[in-house]
Amino acid sequence: MTSLTSGLPDISPTAHPFDVTYRVRIDDCDPTMTVTLAGVARYLQDIAMDMIDQSPFGATNPFWILRRNIIDVIEPITWPGDVDITRWCSASSTRWVDMRQRITGTPAQTPFNPDVRPNGHIETESFCINVTRDGRPARITDDMLEDLNSGVTETRLRWHSMNPTDVPDDAATALFPLRAGDFDMFEHMNNAAYWHAVESQLTDHRDLLSRPHRAVIEYLKPVPITDHVTIRSATTDHGVSLWIFSDQVLCTTVTITAL
Structure with missing residues (x-):
């Protein structure tokens, strides 16, 4: 794991x-x-x-x-x-x-x-x-x-989440406008489009991104084309954590930490 x-x-x-x-x-x-x-x-x-x-x-x-x-x-x-x-x-x-x-x-x-x-x-x-x-x-x-x-030596792979799902009370909140080009043929938000939302919240963390770093994104639920996206973010001891909500339902978690 x-x-x-x-x-x-x-x-x-x-x-x-x-x-x-x-x-x-x-x-x-x-x-x-x-x-x-x-x-x-x-x-x-x-x-x-x-x-x-x-x-x-x-x-x-x-x-x-x-x-x-x-x-x-x-x-x-x-x-x-x-x-x-x-x-x-x-x-x-x-x-x-x-x-x-x-x-x-x-x-x-x-x-x-x-x-x-x-x-x-x-x-x-x-x-x-x-x-x-x-x-x-x-x-x-x-x-x-x-x-x-x-x-492969591991043939019984199990899912273990790496990112926290609990959002701190003092986490910042931002809206992210969705575009028609952000969605795929299933009318779900494209995997790459999530990173546009994430990177919009990282302008104050250039020091973290300027050195070797790890970004982990976990997709919990798809974001449909009709939904409104809210991003919660918080600075941690190790980097930055973000939570993407679709109509108040947690859909995606992200952590970015230094390597």
Whole structure:
């Protein structure tokens, strides 16, 4: 089990990794030309879709939902440049898996950003649940599970929440306006769009984001397209905690701490 302070498991020599390269896009970045947490979340969405589409299991296990993302920013990724992503299964059960992603950024020098920059390095882990078309947890087919388990030692993965759900009485409150582009084909708030809400509350915590840090987001309930979003936030001894409410129902928890 991964905790807020533990490292993420390395790739096994027997794992079947999936590798892809993407260009860093301008809309992945903030004004400092650094890839945002929302940008990282989009990379994770993209490689998850590409992996299932290019595997032989897309017809039998096409639908997955994300329960949690852990994002360890060790060295920020900057624009322009490329990102190389390796994805593999690190733990499994019959209905859900932990998927690890290693993201390496290779910067390019251009007139827009001529400085010599270090390679970016971000480690992530995603708790993914196999579901039916109507969103109910479903058993992963035996052939896919056999392939995923090629480098796995933990085959009885259980869900353990990492983030607190209790909101302090003195937590700050802010409204976040939703946009039509924040929603997916199921009319639920897109996984990456949550990070826009989170990052809107982090302007006073640049010191935390300027050094290696861990961001953990746990999706408790989907946010429908008609709902109103409220963000509660509080500074802790270790970083920042945030709670996203949809019509007064807690839907998402976030913690950001120094590594």
